[in-house]
Amino acid sequence: MAAAVLALMEKRVLDFSSLITGSSLDVVVAQRVEIWTWREVALKTRLHSNSIASGAGSIQIGWAPESWSEQEPDVAFIGVAGFTFLTAMDSTIVAPRTFVDSIPVLGSPACSDYVRLIARGTRSATGTIKAELSLEFDCKS
Amino acid sequence: MSARRIQVIPKRVYDFSRLQLGINQTVIAAERIDVTEYVEVMFCTRIHALDLSGGTILGEVYFDGHSVDDPGATFVGTWLGAVALVPGLAQVAYTGGAVCPAPFLGVRLIANRLSGAPLNVTLSADLILRCPDDALTT
Numbered sequence: 001m002a003a004a005v006l007a008l009m010e011k012r013v014l015d016f017s018s019l020i021t022g023s024s025l026d027v028v029v030a031q032r033v034e035i036w037t038w039r040e041v042a043l044k045t046r047l048h049s050n051s052i053a054s055g056a057g058s059i060q061i062g063w064a065p066e067s068w069s070e071q072e073p074d075v076a077f078i079g080v081a082g083f084t085f086l087t088a089m090d091s092t093i094v095a096p097r098t099f100v101d102s103i104p105v106l107g108s109p110a111c112s113d114y115v116r117l118i119a120r121g122t123r124s125a126t127g128t129i130k131a132e133l134s135l136e137f138d139c140k141s
Numbered sequence: 142m143s144a145r146r147i148q149v150i151p152k153r154v155y156d157f158s159r160l161q162l163g164i165n166q167t168v169i170a171a172e173r174i175d176v177t178e179y180v181e182v183m184f185c186t187r188i189h190a191l192d193l194s195g196g197t198i199l200g201e202v203y204f205d206g207h208s209v210d211d212p213g214a215t216f217v218g219t220w221l222g223a224v225a226l227v228p229g230l231a232q233v234a235y236t237g238g239a240v241c242p243a244p245f246l247g248v249r250l251i252a253n254r255l256s257g258a259p260l261n262v263t264l265s266a267d268l269i270l271r272c273p274d275d276a277l278t279t
Contacts, residue, residue, distance in 0.1 A: 036269045037144035039181070067185045067234040069265050071152035077187040077234040080227060105183070108222060108237030112183035112269050113146065141144075141273065 001140065008033060008117060008135040011048055014059060016121025016129040024122040029061075029135060031076065032068055036113040038139040041103040043117075045086070046134045050095040053127025058088040059119060061135065063103055066116040076116070081109050083118060089131060103137070145270045149174060149248055152189055156261040157196070157252035165253050169215065170266075172247040173207050179270035182246065183238030184222055186266040193228040194258030199251040200224050200235070202268075204243035218243060226262060238269070 008030040019025055035041050045061055052058065063086070065079030086101045104110035121129055149171040160166050176182055184202050204218030222237045246268070254260055 036146055036183070037271070039271060039273065065185075065234055065236040067187050067236070067267075069152060069187050069189070071265060072187075072189055075189070075232050077232055080224075080230055080233040080235050106181055106238060106240070108239075110183065110237055112185040112234075112236040112238060113267065141271075 003140045006033065006137040006139060008137060009133065011132060011134040013130060013132050014119050014121065016057070016059065016123065019121055019123040019129065021123050021125060024120055026118045026120050028116065029119050030117040032066060033115045033137065035105060035111060035115055035137065035139065038105060038141050040140040041105050042138045043101045043103055044136050044138055045099040047089060047093060047095045047097040048132040048134065050089065050093055051128050051130040052089065052091045054091040055125045056091065056127030057121065057123040057129045058090040059121050059129065059131050060085045060088045062086065062118050062120055064116050065109065065111040066114040068114060078116060079109060085120065143272045147268050147270070149268050150264065150266040152263065152265040154261060154263045155250055157254060158259045158261055160252060160254040160260065162254050162257065165251060168250045170248045170250055172205055172215065174246040174268065175244065176241055176246055176270055177244045179272045180240060181238065181271040182221060182241040183236065183269040184266065185269065186235045186264055188226065188231050188233050188262065188264050190263040191226060191231040192259045192261050193226060195260035196255040197253045198226045198262055200226065201249050201251065203247050203249065205245035205247035207245045221246065
């Protein structure tokens with residue numbers, strides 16, 4: 001048995017407060033994270049602080065399979081099904097809080113070699129949309 | 142734990158534009174891939190460019206029943222994974238896999254020509270092989 005913790009994003013403020021109402025914005029928080037040697041991968045999301053105003057919107061973490069080819073290294077090949085989004089963090093989530101979500105590495109659809117992670121901010125009304133997050137993978141084999 | 146990544150198809154153009162209308166063509170892109178020492182197999186197929194105006198293309202990873210008694214024959218077994226390429230979606234990856242009981246795998250493309258328009262794909266593919274026990278692999 002082997003295990004490892006891969007730090008994906010250190011504690012960081014994600015601020016989507018400048019978004020226009022009714023819009024969303026994706027920010028890549030980790031890309032080309034190599035997981036192909038692991039049989040179990042879990043994404044741990046820590047919410048350190050939450051400054052999302054009531055009803056203003058939410059922040060979601062999403063993952064997608066990613067691949068890379070040395071024959072065309074400038075292209076990021078994202079999984080054909082796109083991103084899978086995890087628990088939406090809104091004003092009702094009290095920090096500190098941890099979310100643990102399994103990233104499939106066997107079966108279909110699943111990640112085979114690399115993973116890309118994004119944070120999506122969505123605004124539905126006026127108010128601050130800001131939170132402090134950190135992300136890591138817990139890997140086992 | 143032991144894991145290995147092998148490139149089974151380097152970036153390559155498969156052009157079925159000269160195929161006769163209404164005809165299927167199967168191209169074996171890789172065969173007799175030895176996965177004897179591994180338990181789990183994942184595939185990753187990258188679509189570099191794609192034009193499916195003239196039909197459909199299906200990609201399959203199959204169990205290859207190669208036999209030394211009849212080495213010239215291609216014994217195609219059940220699919221480890223099969224995907225129909227989605228029109229208009231280039232620069233994407235098709236990923237998936239399963240626990241693999243077979244010792245050999247193959248990869249093939251099946252094209253079906255439906256009109257006189259272009260039918261081609263540029264792709265590359267890898268297999269990711271995993272075994273939970275280091276002692277089982279050499």
